[in-house]
Amino acid sequence: MTHLLPLFLYTGAFILWVRCLVRGSQGRGPLAASILTAAGLLAHAVALAHFWLQYGELPLVGFGAALSSLAFVGALALTVMLPLREMSRVAIALLPFIIALQGIAVLLGVEPTPLALDFEGAGFVLHVSLAFLGYQGLAVAFAAGVLYLIQHHELKAKRLGRFFHFIPPLATLDRLARIGLWAGFACLTLALAFGWAWTVENRGSLAMGDPKVVWAILSWLVFVGILGARVGGGRNDYRGALAAVIGFGGVICSYLVLRLTVGGDGLFL
Amino acid sequence: MSLAVVGVSHHTAPVEVRERMVFGPSEAANALITLREEAEVEEAVLLSTCNRTEVYLFPNRDDRPIRSWETLLERKAGRLDQTLGDYLFERRGDRVVRHLFQVSAGLDSMVTGEAEIQGQVRDAYERATALPVDPPMAGPVLNRLFQMALSVGGQVRSETAIGHGRVSVASVAVELARKIFGSLRGKRVVILGAGQTGELIVQALSREGVKGVTVVNRTYERAVELARQVHGHAVEMERLSEALASADIILSSTAAPHPVVTRPTFEAAFPRGLHRPLLIIDIALPRDVAPDLGDESEVFLYNVDDLRKIVDEQLQMREGSIPAADRIIRAQSDEFRAWYASLEVVPVIRRMRGRADELRHAELERLLRGMDHLTEGDRGRVEEFSRRLMNKLLHDPTVRLRKGMDRGGGADLVDAVRFLYGLEEGELPPLDGEG
Numbered sequence: 001m002t003h004l005l006p007l008f009l010y011t012g013a014f015i016l017w018v019r020c021l022v023r024g025s026q027g028r029g030p031l032a033a034s035i036l037t038a039a040g041l042l043a044h045a046v047a048l049a050h051f052w053l054q055y056g057e058l059p060l061v062g063f064g065a066a067l068s069s070l071a072f073v074g075a076l077a078l079t080v081m082l083p084l085r086e087m088s089r090v091a092i093a094l095l096p097f098i099i100a101l102q103g104i105a106v107l108l109g110v111e112p113t114p115l116a117l118d119f120e121g122a123g124f125v126l127h128v129s130l131a132f133l134g135y136q137g138l139a140v141a142f143a144a145g146v147l148y149l150i151q152h153h154e155l156k157a158k159r160l161g162r163f164f165h166f167i168p169p170l171a172t173l174d175r176l177a178r179i180g181l182w183a184g185f186a187c188l189t190l191a192l193a194f195g196w197a198w199t200v201e202n203r204g205s206l207a208m209g210d211p212k213v214v215w216a217i218l219s220w221l222v223f224v225g226i227l228g229a230r231v232g233g234g235r236n237d238y239r240g241a242l243a244a245v246i247g248f249g250g251v252i253c254s255y256l257v258l259r260l261t262v263g264g265d266g267l268f269l
Numbered sequence: 270m271s272l273a274v275v276g277v278s279h280h281t282a283p284v285e286v287r288e289r290m291v292f293g294p295s296e297a298a299n300a301l302i303t304l305r306e307e308a309e310v311e312e313a314v315l316l317s318t319c320n321r322t323e324v325y326l327f328p329n330r331d332d333r334p335i336r337s338w339e340t341l342l343e344r345k346a347g348r349l350d351q352t353l354g355d356y357l358f359e360r361r362g363d364r365v366v367r368h369l370f371q372v373s374a375g376l377d378s379m380v381t382g383e384a385e386i387q388g389q390v391r392d393a394y395e396r397a398t399a400l401p402v403d404p405p406m407a408g409p410v411l412n413r414l415f416q417m418a419l420s421v422g423g424q425v426r427s428e429t430a431i432g433h434g435r436v437s438v439a440s441v442a443v444e445l446a447r448k449i450f451g452s453l454r455g456k457r458v459v460i461l462g463a464g465q466t467g468e469l470i471v472q473a474l475s476r477e478g479v480k481g482v483t484v485v486n487r488t489y490e491r492a493v494e495l496a497r498q499v500h501g502h503a504v505e506m507e508r509l510s511e512a513l514a515s516a517d518i519i520l521s522s523t524a525a526p527h528p529v530v531t532r533p534t535f536e537a538a539f540p541r542g543l544h545r546p547l548l549i550i551d552i553a554l555p556r557d558v559a560p561d562l563g564d565e566s567e568v569f570l571y572n573v574d575d576l577r578k579i580v581d582e583q584l585q586m587r588e589g590s591i592p593a594a595d596r597i598i599r600a601q602s603d604e605f606r607a608w609y610a611s612l613e614v615v616p617v618i619r620r621m622r623g624r625a626d627e628l629r630h631a632e633l634e635r636l637l638r639g640m641d642h643l644t645e646g647d648r649g650r651v652e653e654f655s656r657r658l659m660n661k662l663l664h665d666p667t668v669r670l671r672k673g674m675d676r677g678g679g680a681d682l683v684d685a686v687r688f689l690y691g692l693e694e695g696e697l698p699p700l701d702g703e704g
Binding site for chain 2: 023024028029086151152155156158159160161164165168169170171172175236237238239
């Protein structure tokens with residue numbers, strides 16, 4: 001039940017953002033949506049803290065628990081952006097992802113895994129937290145990229161409608177995508193380095209057959225690809241936005257393909 | 270009538286007439302004082318802009334304030350082609366409230382949703398408030414009315430799209446630039462040609478902080494002249510590609526009979542391709558910029574037809590918000606009316622009880638006159654009975670009237686009580702009744 005409340009609040013916030021877009025309101029609408037998002041984050045923090053107190057472990061392993069924590073990191077990143085008036089509007093593209101993660105987590109049940117872990121302690125917490133930050137950095141770049149492409153389309157179509165007025169300027173979205181990508185890339189790289197160091201030290205190999213490892217490396221390569229598209233052949237904001245959207249889609253698809261075909265150990269993949 | 274507004278506006282008078290009736294700040298103050306002295310106006314606010322000159326009056330006893338205001342207007346306008354009455358409009362009672370709320374929200378403006386009027390309404394109200402007269406010129410009723418009007422204006426603008434979008438070519442250009450670059454501070458502008466609209470756009474962009482304005486013109490002397498006006502620098506037409514290479518915004522308005530910025534010129538300016546957004550505003554006819562340059566992913570090319578179409582769409586979008594704005598105005602008008610009625614409820618209750626007590630006294634006296642045999646104690650008991658009966662009969666109407674006020678539907682109730690108990694002459698004049 002505690003994990004349902006943030007889900008409702010995020011959904012409510014998303015509905016309010018959509019209402020702002022449709023009604024073109026500039027006044028209290030965005031403020032109400034921002035407050036609801038922040039309330040969702042607070043409720044989410046309480047829910048995760050409750051998990052910690054109840055089970056004596058951080059909600060980082062177990063499929064539902066991990067997804068809920070990933071959603072929390074996304075909501076945290078979004079809440080940081082809320083005071084920045086124009087950037088806050090990226091919520092309309094980021095909240096569906098957060099809602100989907102939390103929704104799946106609630107459906108599957110936010111519970112710890114019964115499996116015993118050999119990688120644990122502070123190193124493990126750092127590894128998982130950095131990986132979550134990395135993926136949410138990519139999600140932020142994706143959300144900014146989607147809005148960039150829509151705004152670009154509106155400008156090209158010479159149509160100054162609801163989307164034009166609601167969506168932030170191209171330069172703002174590009175800056176946000178850049179921050180998300182570089183921060184996400186740095187975090188994921190560190191997360192992989194931690195995981196790699198532990199695996200090599202404790203298992204003597206890189207465990208390349210593990211779907212989690214395969215997916216993490218694929219994700220890292222996607223990051224490299226997106227960053228390459230942004231800076232290679234001269235900076236191109238449009239190409240960068242397109243690459244972020246396609247790259248994020250690629251990461252999600254590869255996750256689903258790996259989960260459905262290879263399957264995982266139930267910890268995260 | 271109690272509350273009235275009388276004046277001229279762009280709906281009723283052409284600019285030749287309106288411009289003769291514009292009151293500057295000190296003239297407006299003098300006019301209000303004259304109205305107080307000549308017509309004993311209790312409350313008045315004078316709103317004078319280029320689109321309207323109108324005075325709000327409360328209470329408008331015997332139409333004297335209106336006649337006095339018309340005399341003032343006649344004096345101010347001087348000789349007119351038609352009689353003053355042909356240009357005047359007049360609203361009374363509730364319609365005054367709606368009118369002011371519509372004015373403040375920009376619904377009555379020449380360009381729907383324009384924001385300037387809100388500040389002008391505030392200035393008019395503050396000017397009346399600041400007048401050193403006793404009682405104040407913006408007394409309790411107009412004070413409340415104008416404060417609500419300002420709040421309604423803000424609410425309508427924030428909750429509807431009435432003020433969205435830009436409705437001039439220059440402001441659309443600035444809006445486009447903002448949506449591409451975010452802040453325009455430090456952005457570089459290249460102007461081709463020296464048209465008047467181009468100058469207006471550059472001025473609008475300069476206010477947003479663009480820097481490095483470069484003027485390119487076939488006649489170098491004319492380029493130097495315009496560059497001086499916009500604090501930029503001039504460049505010969507031969508160095509066009511060089512100038513374009515550093516531009517974020519290109520503004521083109523030459524009188525050339527053929528395109529000036531062609532594909533070869535563009536490729537010479539950006540030999541390795543364009544890797545950043547470039548806004549091109551081409552307001553020349555025939556067009557200065559080759560249309561196919563708009564196919565480049567980072568080029569945002571707008572010609573004069575595109576800009577006009579955008580302006581039209583923006584106006585349509587604003588007009589589409591009128592029903593939503595009207596709903597807010599209607600609700601707030603009702604709220605004002607309820608507030609006004611709440612001012613009346615206490616006097617009405619007092620008068621209702623007073624009238625009942627008068628009747629009780631009269632009937633009691635008539636009854637006791639023929640009953641001399643009653644002792645003092647019995648007389649007291651009869652009087653007590655009559656008082657209790659009156660109180661019981663009036664208790665429910667009094668409580669229900671107060672409850673009705675709290676629910677916001679009290680104005681009609683007050684009117685009904687006035688009618689039923691014959692209390693038409695209240696202490697406060699009804700909003701749209703005789704003062």
